[in-house]
Amino acid sequence: MAKNLMINGESIDVSDQPEQMPLLWFIRDHLHLTGTKYGCGKALCGACTVLVEGTPTRSCQLPLSVAEGRDITTIEGLVDVNQVIREVWVEQNVAQCGYCQSGQIVAATALLQSNPNPSEQEIESALVGNLCRCGTYSRIKAAIQTAAQRIQQSATEELEGE
């Protein structure tokens, strides 16, 4: 029986929810965190991407029973972590309709955490599961590259400052 999840640092009791309920619908309908989007329900579009223990995961295919006991971060829980990415996203006007963008940003955040200097191909393969019908792919790629540079720059500056 599913009991507790950690979502954005908070322990949440899910014991009265059906075990098979995908995490997506729990966080949208029951926690009212609506940044995570429904796009396909079949792990085919990436709109519902959240981090499970830091790994981008399609929440539409993750039953509560499997999510139990894990540390989950949604787009809302990333605001203190991904300032640089969000800043670049706004500056470069990446989003069009914006619907896929939570998923894109969650995936981008995870990518830069695990690989601070991704090549173009690494970006492509990290985000190939995130569809964007508006076609913002080239801006996403450019934004990730800019964000990577900016993060590294500030890291070097910090080092030099010490």
Added chain:
Amino acid sequence: MTQPVINLSRRNFLGATGVLVLGTTLRPAFSSTQTNSFNPNLFVTVHPDNRVEIVSHRSEMGQGIRTAIAQIVADEMDADWNDVSVTQALGDARYGDQNTDGSKSIRINLDRLREAGASARQMLMQAAAAKWDVGIDTLTTEEGQVVHLSEKKRVTYGELSSNAATLVPPKNVQLKNRKDFKFIGKAVPHVDASLISEGQGKFGADIRLPNMVVAVVKRPPALGQQATSVNVPEAVKNDSRFVRVEQLDPTPGAPLFFPVGGVAVVASDTYSAMQFSQMIDIEWSTSDNQSFDSRSFQQDLRSMVESDLPTVHQSGDVDAVFNSSEKVIEHTYETAFLSHAPMEPPVALADVSAEGVKVFAPVQDPQNTQLQIVGWLKVPVESVQVNVTLLGGAFGRKSKPDFVLEAVELSKRLSRPVRVQWSRENDLQYDYFHAPSAQLYKASLNQNGLPSAWLQRAAYPSITSTFAPQAKSPADWELDMGFTKTPYLFENQRMEADGLVAGVRIGWLRSVCNIFQAFGANVFVDELAHEAKVDPIDYRLAMWPEKGLITGPAMPTPPGHEFKIERLRNVLNRARKISNWDTGKAEGRNLGVAVHHSFYSYVATVIEVGSGSESSQVKNAWMVMDCGTYINEDTCRAQMEGAVIFALSLAQMSEISIKNGIVEQDNFDSYRLIRMNQPPNIFVDLVESTEAPAGVGEPGVPPVAPALTNAIFAATGVRHRKLPMSMS
């Protein structure tokens, strides 16, 4: 069931000439929540704390309209951009046209929005003049302040708001000179960008109301089928999350904007509604549409264009020239059914109560939505409030509010707020599909290799079937999208067209008939150029006069939006230049070109593909657009980038097929779209222009697919005459 009298055919949207007569000096009936706020017209409110609230009466679906409207009004007002916020309008006839469709928001609103801003500015200056007891001509404005030039006095708009609110709006206003624009034409970041990056943008499914429930509708396998029995298993009935099932019957007649019917499964949350809908058993009546098969339909369209069809335009004697010509070339082009597939599937929240009707939904046309609800429920228009959320993509799908009527009907029956959530499967299977087509082009060539006679035939189901049952032939305005409105006009020419009734709903999708009509024309011209051994850019330029208006059998255009051949030549020449076409060709790079005029804009595309085994890989795309005056430079670029991706999907992989009346694709594994690893480098060149503003969201799409297949021909000698290239 009767429906309100509406006339929302595409002809109407496109035929609309210029600005609606809703005066910008009209005082809104709604009063601002804050007293002392200055609210001179429908679009502007200045609050005492200096906040400038600008109303967007058009729907935001990624095309940046909320930002563009704010740019226009704020520019003429001389507002401080940091004080500006955007409020989304309800559906309300006082705004005039709110149908966010046909790439026309700026075209039909630029002047009145400028006036709205300028009139607010003028009144604020008047208020300052009275306050300081000086002549208005000693004053100017600067970033949200009125400034007295010689006395160096300043006052903020907010401080003037209560006084300005007592003034009468001016009859005539002075508009800025173009050179003084501060926001218009600039790359201002979108007003919602920051919220979206935090996951805080509010889309259709993100709104909640107390006591709401969620419905998922099991729709009939083929259109027209009706549930004859519904069996709800005990396991569902006993589940505390189950609310009930409701049968919705299909509405006979033309599809209009009515729901297709089915069985609604209502539950306390989305997951449960989806689960239960899979557990119930439904038996369906039969329907004629069960015999509909897209493959045989496609064959029928193809056979149609192989013989004579009704003539829509004729000049000279085509047949005589063909008979006496040595070289006659003929090819047929085909395109498939397509689905809009916005990333946000249709969704709507409705609350029908004794107090009235409240709707929250991602709709492109809140006024039509309101009218549809009025007709459906037979309630007065004043009692229906349509709130527009952000649209998670739309592409024409969300101008049909069938999904809103479902929510309204269910909320009425259940006497509580109901959200209807479409699944992706529902979205792809119950769309208003983009029409498939067949076109035949035939031309004889003279000694210079140029066409001496030209025949073009088109067959496709018409969007007018949405409005009139069994409507079969393409309408004038459908043909006008690149078939009759064409730069390929000849002394001896015949244009023929007809259609067939499809067993699914047909609707408009981003750039509509331009998609296939630009494809047919641009690929055929490429074939002729190849035949004539002339460069395809030179070949087009040789066919066209240097200057002048293109009319032919095209429909009349609004003033300022005439089709000028010199503008088409210009984008083509610029595409040649920025793609290094001539050196590229000489070096053996695989380049293809196409150019098209649609929504009064001019776009030329050059595509480069790889060689050998990489010939289906799109390396580079160059887009040159002349859309006249534009508002947001970066939005224009973004729309061109998006258009390339949208068009590459339909050119390379997306196809809807139908068997026994049932759509065979049901998710993104079968309805394929371009992904992150597939797009080319995209280079956009925008023509600076003082011409009237034209479309931006749609005109980038049409030239991409033909440029691609022309490039593949250059690479391989293989001609793709069907879209998608993978057509089954």
